[in-house]
Amino acid sequence: MGSSIATLIAQRIALGVLLLLAVSVLIFAGTQILPGDVAQSILGNQATPEALANLRKELGLNDPAIVRYFAWLGGVLTGDLGTALTTRQDIATTLLPRLWNTLFLAFWAAVVSVPLAIILGLLAVRYRNGPIDKAISGFALASTSLPEFFVGYLLIFFVAVKLQWFPSISTVYDGMPLLSKLQAIVLPATVLVLVVLAHMMRMTRAAILNVMQSAYIETAELKGLSAFDIIRKHAFPNAIAPIVNVVMLNLAFLVVGVVVVEVIFVYPGLGQYLVDHVAKRDVPVVQAVGLIFAAVYISLNIIADITAILANPRLRHPK
Amino acid sequence: MSQELKYLSRHVAAGKLSRRDFLGRAAALGVTASFANTLLSSAARAAGPQKGGILKAGMQGGEATNSLDPASFLSQVPFTFGKSWGEYLVALTPAGGLENRIAEEIGASDDAKVWTFKIRDGVEFHNGKTVTADDVLATLERHSNEDSKSGALGIMKGIESMKVDGKDVVVTLKEANADLPYLMADYHLIIQPNGGKDEPDAGISAGPYKVTVNEPGVRHGGERFANYWQGDRMGFADQIEIIVINDATARTSALQGGQVHLINRVEPKIVDLVKRVPGVTIRNVSGRGHYVFIMHCNTAPFDNADLRMALKYAMNREDMVEKILRGYGSVGNDFPINGAYPLFSDDIEQRPYDPDKAAFHFKKSGHDGPVLLRTSDVAFPGAVDAAQLYQQSCAKAGITIDVKREPGDGYWSEVWNKQPFSTSYWGGRPTQDQMYSTAYLSSADWNDTRFFREDFDKLIIAARAELDEAKRKAMYRDAALMVRDDGGLILPMFNDFIDASTDKVDGWEPHPAAEMMDGYALAKCWLTA
Numbered sequence: 001m002g003s004s005i006a007t008l009i010a011q012r013i014a015l016g017v018l019l020l021l022a023v024s025v026l027i028f029a030g031t032q033i034l035p036g037d038v039a040q041s042i043l044g045n046q047a048t049p050e051a052l053a054n055l056r057k058e059l060g061l062n063d064p065a066i067v068r069y070f071a072w073l074g075g076v077l078t079g080d081l082g083t084a085l086t087t088r089q090d091i092a093t094t095l096l097p098r099l100w101n102t103l104f105l106a107f108w109a110a111v112v113s114v115p116l117a118i119i120l121g122l123l124a125v126r127y128r129n130g131p132i133d134k135a136i137s138g139f140a141l142a143s144t145s146l147p148e149f150f151v152g153y154l155l156i157f158f159v160a161v162k163l164q165w166f167p168s169i170s171t172v173y174d175g176m177p178l179l180s181k182l183q184a185i186v187l188p189a190t191v192l193v194l195v196v197l198a199h200m201m202r203m204t205r206a207a208i209l210n211v212m213q214s215a216y217i218e219t220a221e222l223k224g225l226s227a228f229d230i231i232r233k234h235a236f237p238n239a240i241a242p243i244v245n246v247v248m249l250n251l252a253f254l255v256v257g258v259v260v261v262e263v264i265f266v267y268p269g270l271g272q273y274l275v276d277h278v279a280k281r282d283v284p285v286v287q288a289v290g291l292i293f294a295a296v297y298i299s300l301n302i303i304a305d306i307t308a309i310l311a312n313p314r315l316r317h318p319k
Numbered sequence: 320m321s322q323e324l325k326y327l328s329r330h331v332a333a334g335k336l337s338r339r340d341f342l343g344r345a346a347a348l349g350v351t352a353s354f355a356n357t358l359l360s361s362a363a364r365a366a367g368p369q370k371g372g373i374l375k376a377g378m379q380g381g382e383a384t385n386s387l388d389p390a391s392f393l394s395q396v397p398f399t400f401g402k403s404w405g406e407y408l409v410a411l412t413p414a415g416g417l418e419n420r421i422a423e424e425i426g427a428s429d430d431a432k433v434w435t436f437k438i439r440d441g442v443e444f445h446n447g448k449t450v451t452a453d454d455v456l457a458t459l460e461r462h463s464n465e466d467s468k469s470g471a472l473g474i475m476k477g478i479e480s481m482k483v484d485g486k487d488v489v490v491t492l493k494e495a496n497a498d499l500p501y502l503m504a505d506y507h508l509i510i511q512p513n514g515g516k517d518e519p520d521a522g523i524s525a526g527p528y529k530v531t532v533n534e535p536g537v538r539h540g541g542e543r544f545a546n547y548w549q550g551d552r553m554g555f556a557d558q559i560e561i562i563v564i565n566d567a568t569a570r571t572s573a574l575q576g577g578q579v580h581l582i583n584r585v586e587p588k589i590v591d592l593v594k595r596v597p598g599v600t601i602r603n604v605s606g607r608g609h610y611v612f613i614m615h616c617n618t619a620p621f622d623n624a625d626l627r628m629a630l631k632y633a634m635n636r637e638d639m640v641e642k643i644l645r646g647y648g649s650v651g652n653d654f655p656i657n658g659a660y661p662l663f664s665d666d667i668e669q670r671p672y673d674p675d676k677a678a679f680h681f682k683k684s685g686h687d688g689p690v691l692l693r694t695s696d697v698a699f700p701g702a703v704d705a706a707q708l709y710q711q712s713c714a715k716a717g718i719t720i721d722v723k724r725e726p727g728d729g730y731w732s733e734v735w736n737k738q739p740f741s742t743s744y745w746g747g748r749p750t751q752d753q754m755y756s757t758a759y760l761s762s763a764d765w766n767d768t769r770f771f772r773e774d775f776d777k778l779i780i781a782a783r784a785e786l787d788e789a790k791r792k793a794m795y796r797d798a799a800l801m802v803r804d805d806g807g808l809i810l811p812m813f814n815d816f817i818d819a820s821t822d823k824v825d826g827w828e829p830h831p832a833a834e835m836m837d838g839y840a841l842a843k844c845w846l847t848a
Binding site for chain 1: 377382383384385386391465467468469472520532534535536538562563564565566568569572573575576577578579728764765
């Protein structure tokens, strides 16, 4: 029994690694078909043909793509992400603080949004089709339907400019006290919470409602359990798999999909870093960030899968 | 009137009258707000700068890919930060002249081929070393090295040899160039210890601020360099900081919220809104930058002079300035020079919008069918709208323009200077010669209109060596007419630089060379108490 779970988990992880390799090929191929080349993009509008030729030679852009791919993959496997073509700095040292910032923002947004979404979902189920359910669903859907830049600008206008409660720009840096950091990210974190809340809340509500149709819930009702106890003891544990799935998807979004929020609030995260380097065709950095994003996505999905398997014994015995 | 205004402005500087009251009085005297503001800042300057505080700018034009190596500078944030920590041989003055900085004296041979820069004594680098002629020579060498990727490589190509002679750096040119000192004001040419050959991105020079924070694409910071050689002229704030804010709305709200004191690139669309915000002053100055529609003179159908003329007459310039620049700019006349340049001839007839003449030339050209114009949001702010306006003004002349919107990503490598008809922009250059040499000589790397005329090339090269100003001015007039009447350039408008500051900032002087006071805003402004 235990060993079969271990095998399952090992299988999932192996699959994930394989997927990651496939993604690395895709990322590499994708960066190759971008129009323009690195040298032109680095030097931009001001490029002279001599400068271009010199830079191309120096960057090794004249080697065939396959050679460059395997050289890069070898580096990544040995923990060397390479140097950025544009700044000549080691990618790992510039990328890690950005990754840390992104995770910091995602973490706090998740800390607020996940429990909130689940509690609101439970409340909505408890008072389903009543005014509380309608209010919760309405609010959550409205906040999701508004584009995040719009919510961001609204918050900036009212909370930052008019009331001046929180700063409108969220620049954080090393050595900033935790409390100032938290104060700086209040607005972007709020926007992110509003964006991901509805998806998770609605999924929680739907999953639990689904379970609530089951015969054993009726039994529980008939034996006189209170509505909350039924949800807590009988419905929620059986609905956990879809909930975890949607939570993980949203966590992944919080890490990889927040470029717009980063730009609006001037937050030094990984998204803006990636966009800057795509614009400059800084292929090694784009590949490294792409790989990190893919790894985050894949590992969060593995966690969701494993949780689902653990929560539902039926999945442990595939027919 | 001016006596009373000056009296009042001194009162403001002395704190006896509020800025708002002053502007009210000025308006009552029939003075425009911008002139009144100029008066005010000169009065403040006279009252003396104040030291202290952290002066912060929120700026567009910074990327995670920026480096402190001056050779790599391209966008606005490295440019402005560079002017804060870097020191140059010379600098441009707001009036268009030159100010000697590390170069104490500049001498030329009679034929303008050999130039001597005497290096000033007692200028200190941030690392404690003294600036020597060898450092200057090494800097110039690094930027003129063929292997270098310096943005200044193009202007260094005219140098034949350089050497150090005592305290002098002697530069010998391949061909005479009366403008050489102006070229040395190029923003890439920051003087570095040993020319930056050892460590190009160390961020060490002899400017008013020492680099303390360098997080490309996020923020840059500096603290006042105690041994700056000209501490009474620059470096008033204790610390400076540039926060990269590429989003226009975020930039404006950061200024409103007081998180930054200065911002660049206020969009013309929202200038009038920003102007109404209490405590915010718009700092606009007409410069040399311009927005262009460029045709390749050697590519069909644009190799036909009549078609080019038709497309020039079909441009409604006033409409462009009003709708695209919201009045923050001036009309162009199809040559890349305006009154901001020295030796400008203001008697060249303005080309009007004339659909009849456009139709006449279009018919004469024998061209049939639509003309394809490529554009993109990145060409200049409002470029797509401008292309559509142009489409309409052309339609009135019976010319059909097909506007093709290209992705911004890759525009500079795939469309500009490759496709025969596109939109683009040019920043100005310090001199007329440099503007023409950069983009209109047959041999120019960025001859983006494919303008090949031998007589034009000869004229520009002759003007370069001409030391008699009157003759030179006449030569540039002829050159302007050649580009205007025969070239592939449609130049509808010169754009203003539009920055903004809060009322905590003083010492602002409009500078036509570039935005943010030619990049010196952080170095030269100060915070009022």
